Amino acid sequence: MIDKIKGIFVKKEEEKLDKITIFINLVESYLKREHPNIVFDLSVYKNIKEEPNNQNEQVKKTLIIREIEKQFSDFIWEKTTQKSVKKELLWDGYGLNSQPNKRIPIDFSRRKELVFFREEGSCNRCGHIIQKIERAYIVLVKSFEQNGGYNLENLILLCQNCYSVTTYNSSNFSEVYLKLREDLYDMI
Ligand SMILES: [Zn+2]
Known part of the structure; x- marks a missing residue:
């Protein structure tokens, strides 16, 4: 028993x-x-x-x-410079709006779309496949203080998790x- x-x-x-x-x-x-x-x-x-x-x-x-x-x-x-896209995909005003600026350029969503397709929705940091563009985030490789602009080579795609942990100003x-x-x- x-x-x-x-x-x-x-x-x-x-x-x-x-x-x-x-x-x-x-x-x-x-x-x-x-x-x-x-x-x-x-x-x-x-x-x-x-x-x-x-x-x-x-x-x-x-x-x-x-x-x-x-x-x-x-x-x-580490943030690194990204691939360019074919010139045919660019538009009038692209160069001008690519300049380093504190203000987000008027054609930002168009840029984000191109970055999203360039990366096939894959987060640059963790490799997560982001299903929807609305859930994707963009960060600059070089900040405007470092003279980085909104040209596509300077734009990185991140998922929500990576965006949060890399942009939050606290170790907590x-x-x-x-x-x-x-x-x-x-x-x-
Ligand atoms: Zn990620």
Whole structure:
């Protein structure tokens, strides 16, 4: 009888540990698919033998998410000049409106569209495929202070997550809205 009861507990323990492993596997395949340029290292969370209980499982998952957010935000990426597009695709006033300016040029949405198609919707930093242009962000390789303008070579495409972590003026990324965080919490 006691053995039988023990058996139940052992089984339960394995089940709990498996849940973390399952969660990590799920999360890793999500990260590979959604942010292929970034290599995440979750090895410290694998194969840790602990007294499992429900609360522990939730806490552990939360810690894993936090670690992913940190690694996502810490990922080092350098802005580099991008490809030009064929001259035929440019329009009157393109050169003039490309000049460094604090004001966003009147033809900005046209520029954004060309950058989006040039990159096939792929985020320059993490490699995420942005499905809709409305969810894409544009940043300058060189700022206007560095004499960077709105010419297409100076425009970089970013996804919401990368835009938020690279433009937010604080190291405290937990204050920033991240689609990544929302998706990961949905997996808990
Ligand atoms: Zn990105």
